[in-house]
Amino acid sequence: MDGREGAPSFAEMVGRKTEAAYNDLVDSVAFAGEIVANLAQSVRHPGRLRWKDILLACVRVGVDSLPIIFLIGFLMGLILSFQSAVTLQRFGGEIFVPNMLGLVMFREMGPLVTCILLAARSGSAFAAEIGTMKVNEEVDALNTMGLSPTRFLVTPKILASILMAPLMTMFFNFAALVGGLIVMISLGYPLVTYTSRVFQNLQYTDFYGGLIKALVFSILVAGIGCLRGLQTRSGASAVGDSTTSAVVSGIILIAFADGIFAVAYYYLGI
Amino acid sequence: MRGEPVINVRNLTCAYGDFVVVRDISFEVNEGEVFVILGGSGCGKSTVLKHMIGLYEPAEGSVSIHGRRLTGAGERERNEILRSFGVMYQMGALFGSMSLMQNVMLPLEEFTDLPREAREMVAVAKLAMVGLDKFAYNLPSTLSGGMQKRAAIARAMALDPGILFLDEPSAGLDPVTSAELDELIRSLSRNLGITFVIVSHELASIYSIADRVIMLDKQTKGIVAEGDPRQLREGSASETVRSFFNREPAHHADDGHCPVPAEEGA
Ligand SMILES: Nc1ncnc2c1ncn2[C@@H]1O[C@H](COP(=O)(O)OP(=O)(O)OP(=O)(O)O)[C@@H](O)[C@H]1O
Ligand SMILES: [Mg+2]
Numbered sequence: 001m002d003g004r005e006g007a008p009s010f011a012e013m014v015g016r017k018t019e020a021a022y023n024d025l026v027d028s029v030a031f032a033g034e035i036v037a038n039l040a041q042s043v044r045h046p047g048r049l050r051w052k053d054i055l056l057a058c059v060r061v062g063v064d065s066l067p068i069i070f071l072i073g074f075l076m077g078l079i080l081s082f083q084s085a086v087t088l089q090r091f092g093g094e095i096f097v098p099n100m101l102g103l104v105m106f107r108e109m110g111p112l113v114t115c116i117l118l119a120a121r122s123g124s125a126f127a128a129e130i131g132t133m134k135v136n137e138e139v140d141a142l143n144t145m146g147l148s149p150t151r152f153l154v155t156p157k158i159l160a161s162i163l164m165a166p167l168m169t170m171f172f173n174f175a176a177l178v179g180g181l182i183v184m185i186s187l188g189y190p191l192v193t194y195t196s197r198v199f200q201n202l203q204y205t206d207f208y209g210g211l212i213k214a215l216v217f218s219i220l221v222a223g224i225g226c227l228r229g230l231q232t233r234s235g236a237s238a239v240g241d242s243t244t245s246a247v248v249s250g251i252i253l254i255a256f257a258d259g260i261f262a263v264a265y266y267y268l269g270i
Numbered sequence: 271m272r273g274e275p276v277i278n279v280r281n282l283t284c285a286y287g288d289f290v291v292v293r294d295i296s297f298e299v300n301e302g303e304v305f306v307i308l309g310g311s312g313c314g315k316s317t318v319l320k321h322m323i324g325l326y327e328p329a330e331g332s333v334s335i336h337g338r339r340l341t342g343a344g345e346r347e348r349n350e351i352l353r354s355f356g357v358m359y360q361m362g363a364l365f366g367s368m369s370l371m372q373n374v375m376l377p378l379e380e381f382t383d384l385p386r387e388a389r390e391m392v393a394v395a396k397l398a399m400v401g402l403d404k405f406a407y408n409l410p411s412t413l414s415g416g417m418q419k420r421a422a423i424a425r426a427m428a429l430d431p432g433i434l435f436l437d438e439p440s441a442g443l444d445p446v447t448s449a450e451l452d453e454l455i456r457s458l459s460r461n462l463g464i465t466f467v468i469v470s471h472e473l474a475s476i477y478s479i480a481d482r483v484i485m486l487d488k489q490t491k492g493i494v495a496e497g498d499p500r501q502l503r504e505g506s507a508s509e510t511v512r513s514f515f516n517r518e519p520a521h522h523a524d525d526g527h528c529p530v531p532a533e534e535g536a
Contacts, residue, residue, distance in 0.1 A: 136361055140359060
């Protein structure tokens with residue numbers, strides 16, 4: 001109560017921010033635990049899952065995002081190939097562009113960009129949807145009906161993201177390869193050269209490694225989107241704040257996780 | 271006083287963080303009565319209601335329903351207590367992506383093993399009770415605010431609970447609809463013996479439905495009056511209470527009738 005009088009001092013502000021960050025961390029861990037418990041329960045009793053909700057979420061997360069996935073993937077493949085071809089041409093090395101493109105896309109850029117798009121499109125949508133339900137007391141209504149919001153609202157969205165993100169990543173990679181192909185064909189190389197070169201030093205581990213990344217990123221993005229939605233407070237700007245926070249937190253989490261993956265894959269030799 | 275107490279509120283203090291909304295209030299609700307919580311806007315009526323239904327943990331004190339507490343109950347006991355009451359929220363809180371029918375059927379799907387046709391019949395019957403059976407397949411967003419509220423009452427009654435909590439059922443309704451709703455409440459209470467806990471500030475409806483009221487006050491953060499509303503209008507010692515019942519602004523300054531902006535969202 002005392003804090004309301006006058007402007008808070010610097011030390012007080014630092015203290016409050018730290019406390020808020022700590023509480024957020026505790027909430028996130030508790031929420032992660034709840035999700036894991038719920039997913040485990042879903043595996044044991046698949047009949048209790050709300051399949052209609054899951055399919056609907058799959059359409060929203062996956063199918064509806066195909067145009068933007070194709071567009072960004074295609075442009076990234078095109079631009080990356082073109083710029084590196086221009087540079088490598090000076091050394092007569094533009095033949096290596098497909099090798100690089102395949103590796104970069106499947107290992108790194110594919111999962112990363114796909115899941116950033118996922119955060120922007122679906123993480124924010126999850127936060128907005130659940131946040132609006134929170135403001136309208138619908139989440140309270142679920143609670144007093146004895147229906148867990150995690151099971152009803154969160155689990156279908158996370159499952160849909162887990163199912164869709166690897167597929168979306170593959171579509172993204174495919175679109176990027178098409179973009180690269182156009183550059184190489186315009187430089188006068190035949191299709192066969194391109195395809196054989198793309199897969200020349202691409203291993204299955206690269207492929208799987210990328211998909212596992214996409215899987216983990218998608219859980220993080222969908223989870224934080226739902227958590228921010230559930231944390232929505234009352235007030236007109238609350239839902240907007242939650243959506244913004246969902247996207248920002250999602251991208252930060254992806255960046256952290258990608259760093260961890262880089263180190264882990266290095267030691268595992270993937 | 272009709273029956274035994276079914277809800278017991280003991281020394282309840284409700285707070286959001288450091289901000290105390292009401293302090294140390296105690297009351298009980300008896301079986302089969304229509305119990306109304308009164309008070310000016312922002313005095314904490316919804317907050318008390320949400321503490322009674324276990325959405326928030328009391329800062330201090332306890333709430334028990336049929337002698338059992340929601341806070342700290344295990345999952346099975348919690349579900350049993352939750353099934354003994356239904357709630358209508360201030361804004362209706364219907365699920366926007368489902369039709370009225372699906373809204374009412376949801377609790378039936380989750381908690382009963384009735385076949386689909388039986389569930390549909392029950393849902394239609396509940397909607398008919400509030401006069402909305404013609405709109406069973408509408409989405410909530412295509413209905414007026416008053417219709418949404420009535421649909422929310424139908425959903426709260428889906429599992430035939432013994433207690434209904436209604437947060438401002440008649441706010442925003444026209445006088446005729448509001449009177450119909452009061453009639454519905456009276457008949458449910460008389461015929462089915464349902465216990466009602468209602469938050470309201472509609473004086474007309476309070477006189478016609480309430481068996482007993484308590485009045486909360488923003489200034490003292492407590493109960494300022496308790497009893498039969500007709501008697502309170504005549505014989506209350508407190509000026510706040512008399513001015514509320516006689517619809518006059520209270521004379522002392524800084525009364526709870528003007529919301530204090532600094533406290534919003536504290
Ligand atoms: N989730 C919340 N977090 C913090 N403060 C809140 C919250 N909900 C309500 N409050 C505050 O608690 C006080 C009581 O609010 P409450 O909603 O219980 O009032 P009310 O009596 O139901 O009012 P009304 O008649 O307008 O519905 C208000 O000052 C409000 O600002
Ligand atoms: Mg209220």
